[in-house]
Amino acid sequence: MIGKLGNLLLVIGTVVGALAAADSVKAYRRIDLSADADLSGEFLFRDVLADDETLLVPANEALSTERVAALRAAGVKSVRVRRPARPFEPAALPEARGRVLHSPVTLAGRTERIRAGRILTPDLAERARAAGVASLTAREGEAIDLAAEAIDFSRKARLAEEIELPEQVPAGTYLDEVRLNELAAAGIERVEVKVPGTWNLADWTQRWSFLGAVLATLAGVALLRRASRADVQATSTGGPAGAVASENPHTTLERLLTQTETLAERVASLDAAALHEAVDDLLSGPLYTLIEGREALRARHGVRAAVAFMAPLAGAERQLNRAWSAAVDGAVEESRDCVTRALAPLREARDAYPAS
């Protein structure tokens, strides 16, 4: 019951927390029109409608003083504005240092040669169009009309001839000293740069939900750990014992060791096929059972005890796996040796297994 409640709280906490976190990056923020705040530079996120569904102000309109007054007069208490207000802003070159270019900048007087063979893309078509190119020729000889409404770019037409276009600094370019000098040399004074993201705690309306979700998750975690401890206690006092319920692990371990010792004693008399079969039985029998019960061991005795036991047990398992492979390959001597070599780590595992 405690475990189920813990799981439920964990799920609720995670879902609510994730939603509250996602809310922090939503594309709008709500502003109160009753306050006397300066709203110039803000843009409406969506259409603002009156109670009778008539349009008061369309989306993306700037909130001028007159518009705000009109909205107040219409009884509108708050509106949603774009966040950020603009994705880009104009900047003089010196102020653009360390910013990222939002739109491509054409460098007047400088040209770039676009080689024949270049695949025509929407960007390239747009550049050519802007440079006054009316049509291009594809390698197949077909003319591509750049004025056409729909050009099929999916067929990846290649240019038949080289063309010259004004050189461009592409959008996304980081404006460091070198780039700024290049732009200045081309006579550019202002560019459009991306606006850095701003994060304001007050805009995150679901912050308390996030805090609640964290607390719910915390409570769920505490309950799950408590339930896990209770399970371990129940196991050690005869309750359900997980994967190794049918046999005490000590007994299984002793059985595995005895079987391996017996096999090691008669290993010289076995051929490859018999070795293969005998090792296969060990691997799929007691060893498999012990390995499947590792989580119960870890829960009951802790990580260090589990490592002290599992590391040599896995070493023995690897030697038996090697014995199996060598038997399949007909390397009988190696297979026999591996069976013998498995004994030492098995004894180490037995000695490391916690007493209770």
Place this chain on the structure above:
Amino acid sequence: MHPPRRSWTSGIFQRRYREITPEAIGFGILIGVVMNAAITYSGLKIGFTIGGSAIAAVLGWGVLRGILRKGSIVENNVAQTVASSVNTSNSGVIFTVPVLFLLGVRIDFWWLTAACTAGAILGVAFIIPTRKQMIDCDRLRFPTGTAVAAVLRSPGEGVEKALVLMGGIGLAMAVFFFTQSHAVLGIPGYAQLGIPGVGEDVLDVGMWIASLPGVGGLWHDSFQFTWAIAPFALGAGFITGRPGLVVLAGGLLAAYVITPVAFDNQWMPAGVEADGAAGWALLNMNRPLGIGLLMGGALVGLLFAIPAIGAALKSMRGAGESGRERDELPLGVLAVAVVGAFCVLFGAAHATVSGGSLGQAALIAAVGTAWMWFAGIVIAQCAGMTDWSPISGMALLTVMVCLLLTDNQVVPAVLIGAAVCVAITECADMMQDLKTGHMVGGSPLRQQFMELCVVWIGPVVCLATVYLLAERNLGEYGVAFGPGTDSPAPQAAALQGAIDTIRSDNAPTGLYAMGGVLGGLMSFSGIPGLGVLVGLSMYLPLRYLLPYGLGCAVQMLLSRLKGANWTERWGTPFAAGLLVGEGLLGIVFAAIQVLRG
């Protein structure tokens, strides 16, 4: 009194049972180099990469046993270890390096190669000490490693099991063939059937549900219920079993809770329609939140694992002192490898940071190295628990940290990012190989020795392929990669977008932090890897998670009906076949694309 110490090298070369042999090394290197070049090429063209272990294991039987008539199971294991070690670096490189070409900056080939090689060595050296904890003690499944072991063990498993394995391989190949047949061979595939909702490699089950009378009205516009036609995901899910089911949780949370709630409440900008809602939510909400969950969960998980790692390290040291045959490479050897690789990384950082001091280069190299250790463990754990490696998330975080350290200099940031990505892919691959080795009785010491000897080859081959392709493209198109060429490098283009976001101060750091808090708390629950798995699946494509989850559910059902032992003995070989079959055909398709140029 302790028995006399034996040199660690004395156990590596033994002749009684074929393990490390010139044939295995030669074959492994050859197949690794070919796969690396082919997969790098196809990865830059279509953006997907394939692991090499399973392919090398299958080919290994053909060459070592079939043609040379002398390969043993553990020898083939060494061959696949070498091959996958040489091959695997490509996924780290193609995620990162082409970004520099896309941004129009060039970097010295040799410094880049040196950094990536250092990363590969660091990845191997860092992950070796965690083998005991992950494989021996935690018994992580490493589905690909398990599948490869099933292939290697097939000669000893009897005819019936071999048939089951072959059945899985055959079925996977038959199903996967028609996902690529049209694009690669011109043979009609699924999309050409003309059935609504059936795409090239996906089934839009959601569309079918939405069209059902009486049900369609309940179906939310932004819901996505598309299934990838991906037998490998089904197989990986089956091998993972019940623990993998948690992976679905994050996918469901992202796709069926966050996305529709965000869409309905107009949290998305105007203009985002229902069919674009999932894409917007992935980039702006689910991925950053998922990365945060993953990192928070991993950090707390690592704190919990420290006693186990410490005990495992003690056991490693004890093995050296007891005089018993060594299991692992000695810690001293690993320390030398780490110091050497760090020095190379420092040199590369110093050579590429513009106007930077020695102290700044040392800081970058130190942070990069520490990050490799942490991220490597995270990636190896993810691969062990689910078979998925969240390289994209790690690459993004790495580049973000490096941009911070270098004052937004993209060249050293991508250089260190590439080294880290190579390191973490090697970590995951190494652990997959060691899992295979454990299951076939291979010697970890010999596998680790071989991996450390050949791991440098991968970055050299991969980067040479990238630069050759870039040169060819520059000659043919005038640009190296990206739009306008036939090598769009889609993964690097995604990273370029992320770099753009970071440099314009728009990185969603708040979401990373909030996800970190939730993921950290979840890892306190005692459910192994909970925060990591939920976080990982929040940004993996749901279309792959669904068949993966189905595989987990089928395994659980079969275990209940037929017993765990039966399911392991008969179900795992079939699932292994599904995993291997798709990989085999994938490399054939990649090879065809390379041959066509």
